Amino acid sequence: MAEILVVVEQTDGTIKKVTLELLTLAQSLGSPSAVWLGSGYTDAAGSSLAEYGADKIYVSDSSELNDFVVAPKAETLAAIMADAAPAAVLIASTAEGKEIAGRLAIKANSGVITDAVAVSADLIATQSVFGGSTIVQTTVTTGTPIITVRPNSTTPVAKAGAGSRVDVAATISAASRGAKVTGRTVAQKGGRPELAEAAIVVSGGRGVNGADGFGVIEALADSLGAAVGASRAATDAGWYPHQYQVGQTGKTVSPQLYIANGISGAIQHRAGMQTSKTVIVVNKDPEAPIFELADYGVVGDLFAVVPQLTDEIEKRKA
Amino acid sequence: MKIAVCVKQVPDTWAEKKLRDDDSTLDREAADGVMNELDEYAVEEALRLAEANGGEVVVVTMGPERAAETVRKALSMGADAGVHLVDDSLHGSDALATSYALAEVLAARNFDLVIFGSESTDARMSVVPAMVAERLGLPQVTFAQKVDVDGSKVAIQRQTEYGYDDVEAELPAVVSVVEKINEPRYPSFKGIMAAKKKPVETLTVADAGLDAAKLGATAAWTKVASFAARPPKAAGTVVTDEGDGGAKIATYLTEQKFV
Numbered sequence: 001m002a003e004i005l006v007v008v009e010q011t012d013g014t015i016k017k018v019t020l021e022l023l024t025l026a027q028s029l030g031s032p033s034a035v036w037l038g039s040g041y042t043d044a045a046g047s048s049l050a051e052y053g054a055d056k057i058y059v060s061d062s063s064e065l066n067d068f069v070v071a072p073k074a075e076t077l078a079a080i081m082a083d084a085a086p087a088a089v090l091i092a093s094t095a096e097g098k099e100i101a102g103r104l105a106i107k108a109n110s111g112v113i114t115d116a117v118a119v120s121a122d123l124i125a126t127q128s129v130f131g132g133s134t135i136v137q138t139t140v141t142t143g144t145p146i147i148t149v150r151p152n153s154t155t156p157v158a159k160a161g162a163g164s165r166v167d168v169a170a171t172i173s174a175a176s177r178g179a180k181v182t183g184r185t186v187a188q189k190g191g192r193p194e195l196a197e198a199a200i201v202v203s204g205g206r207g208v209n210g211a212d213g214f215g216v217i218e219a220l221a222d223s224l225g226a227a228v229g230a231s232r233a234a235t236d237a238g239w240y241p242h243q244y245q246v247g248q249t250g251k252t253v254s255p256q257l258y259i260a261n262g263i264s265g266a267i268q269h270r271a272g273m274q275t276s277k278t279v280i281v282v283n284k285d286p287e288a289p290i291f292e293l294a295d296y297g298v299v300g301d302l303f304a305v306v307p308q309l310t311d312e313i314e315k316r317k318a
Numbered sequence: 319m320k321i322a323v324c325v326k327q328v329p330d331t332w333a334e335k336k337l338r339d340d341d342s343t344l345d346r347e348a349a350d351g352v353m354n355e356l357d358e359y360a361v362e363e364a365l366r367l368a369e370a371n372g373g374e375v376v377v378v379t380m381g382p383e384r385a386a387e388t389v390r391k392a393l394s395m396g397a398d399a400g401v402h403l404v405d406d407s408l409h410g411s412d413a414l415a416t417s418y419a420l421a422e423v424l425a426a427r428n429f430d431l432v433i434f435g436s437e438s439t440d441a442r443m444s445v446v447p448a449m450v451a452e453r454l455g456l457p458q459v460t461f462a463q464k465v466d467v468d469g470s471k472v473a474i475q476r477q478t479e480y481g482y483d484d485v486e487a488e489l490p491a492v493v494s495v496v497e498k499i500n501e502p503r504y505p506s507f508k509g510i511m512a513a514k515k516k517p518v519e520t521l522t523v524a525d526a527g528l529d530a531a532k533l534g535a536t537a538a539w540t541k542v543a544s545f546a547a548r549p550p551k552a553a554g555t556v557v558t559d560e561g562d563g564g565a566k567i568a569t570y571l572t573e574q575k576f577v
């Protein structure tokens with residue numbers, strides 16, 4: 001069975017959930033091979049990858065891969081791809097994942113598809129485009145399909161793989177050393193799940209009316225074990241940090257449940273949350289366009305509705 | 319300093335977008351064309367860098383005849399000159415082909431800095447800047463929320479999943495900018511009048527010395543097999559809060575097994 005390369009998303013050695021999703025997808029396409037690019041590889045990480053189906057684990061455990069922007073990862077991945085001759089390469093559809101995919105496509109003379117929400121056994125990718133109004137089936141006609149897949153597109157399913165480790169030296173040419181990372185700033189991260197990966201996202205917009213107002217949003221999020229998101233109106237006003245912006249120029253999320261509070265539903269916001277499975281809306285304006293997406297909506301003041309909802313959830317959990 | 323800024327004309331953000339039945343490409347006739355709104359930030363940043371460091375700003379676009387309006391808009395914001403690659407054979411080009419064409423046009427003009435938007439609102443791939451950097455073998459300093467040029471160096475803050483990275487590179491380099499970097503200016507009346515006299519070089523595929531076999535729909539490495547309108551979502555339930563709105567949502571969430 002042909003190999004399916006899955007690029008591992010990890011921070012400091014911790015594997016992200018999207019990687020397990022991609023391995024699960026790869027199980028249905030061929031023999032999953034995980035590709036680890038960067039420092040921090042551990043046997044425990046290897047075991048998790050094998051648990052979700054990785055037959056092979058290519059490990060390029062070099063801190064240099066993180067010292068320069070994108071190019072070294074694309075170059076090392078291209079070398080692995082040339083040796084492995086896989087049937088497809090799967091990468092998480094994050095900003096950096098897409099950049100790696102784009103550069104890899106040129107190096108490997110292969111077509112690239114971004115933002116897939118599903119990939120069929122015959123390697124046809126499904127994309128949801130134009131703000132979710134159109135569903136497109138796309139195939140790669142030249143080279144090896146390179147497909148970036150959105151987080152939360154599949155549910156991880158464990159299936160033991162052989163997990164044999166193959167060490168690979170990083171390939172970093174002079175041209176790949178052009179953009180040097182000189183500093184890294186990690187914004188404060190609370191105990192909540194990561195926005196792009198969360199199964200539930202609770203968001204606040206201009207209606208939250210200030211940084212303090214986000215207290216009610218966070219309380220609801222915590223009652224559901226959810227991540228917190230924000231509209232650009234809220235991040236621009238400085239009420240919530242920019243990393244939590246959902247939308248065209250923020251994060252794309254595709255959770256099981258999205259709760260939009262005090263958000264009108266501008267096209268740029270919808271672009272980042274339209275593929276959410278279930279949408280709940282709280283807004284005092286019955287004409288707000290976000291109601292068009294609602295599975296369940298309440299026209300009302302979020303400062304009354306949201307705390308009551310949080311209390312009810314806490315009661316039901318007790 | 320010679321700065322290129324790559325802009326794309328896209329269907330109006332608010333217009334309904336659809337694919338053509340004949341060749342499954344975006345129907346660009348169906349809606350008004352506007353400058354990709356994320357490219358306005360790229361134009362603004364180019365103008366600011368030229369104002370601060372001295373230099374010239376050249377706007378570069380690939381697109382149908384009417385994309386000339388978008389070049390004109392960048393000129394009326396203050397760019398000095400335009401390059402418009404226009405040729406029927408370009409229709410249907412994918413990101414790989416677009417990056418090839420742009421890279422060749424840029425390489426022939428020796429820029430110190432090439433600035434892109436972070437994403438086109440129609441294709442939404444966010445790959446063209448990285449691809450152009452790859453093709454030109456230039457440093458990729460993309461997703462910048464801050465750009466500083468100092469002599470022969472460019473330093474940016476690269477927006478990341480977790481915050482940002484500080485990144486440095488020698489010029490020439492390829493930059494893309496995110497929307498929070500600046501506030502794009504509106505063209506002034508004077509700017510609009512001045513734009514009419516600014517030089518725009520219109521190039522065909524042959525003029526630009528491009529290999530036609532690498533361009534257009536037939537050269538695309540991906541193919542839309544089929545497409546369909548998303549089945550309309552069943553209308554949801556919307557209720558007015560009568561003091562029990564939160565409880566009602568809780569009941570719904572329990573029914574749906576979220577709680």
Ligand SMILES: Cc1cc2nc3c(=O)[nH]c(=O)nc-3n(C[C@H](O)[C@H](O)[C@H](O)COP(=O)(O)OP(=O)(O)OC[C@H]3O[C@@H](n4cnc5c(N)ncnc54)[C@H](O)[C@@H]3O)c2cc1C
Nearest residue numbers: 205206207231232233247248249250262264269284285302
């Ligand atoms: C280039 C560009 C990129 C952009 N990218 C993004 C992006 O990534 N993400 C994004 O979100 N936006 C983005 N935007 C901005 C977008 O166009 C909207 O301006 C923004 O989404 C509006 O945020 P909002 O819904 O919170 O605010 P508003 O549109 O002001 O809506 C506030 C809503 O809150 C309701 N409300 C007020 N008070 C209450 C209350 N007490 N209880 C209940 N409801 C209340 C109001 O009825 C209203 O519907 C972008 C814009 C541009 C030009």
Ligand SMILES: Nc1ncnc2c1ncn2[C@@H]1O[C@H](COP(=O)(O)O)[C@@H](O)[C@H]1O
Nearest residue numbers: 324325380434435437438443444445446
């Ligand atoms: N046809 C084009 N002409 C000029 N610039 C383009 C074109 N297509 C894309 N770009 C640039 O590449 C960026 C990213 O586009 P994309 O990869 O399509 O999301 C845009 O913001 C533009 O700066």
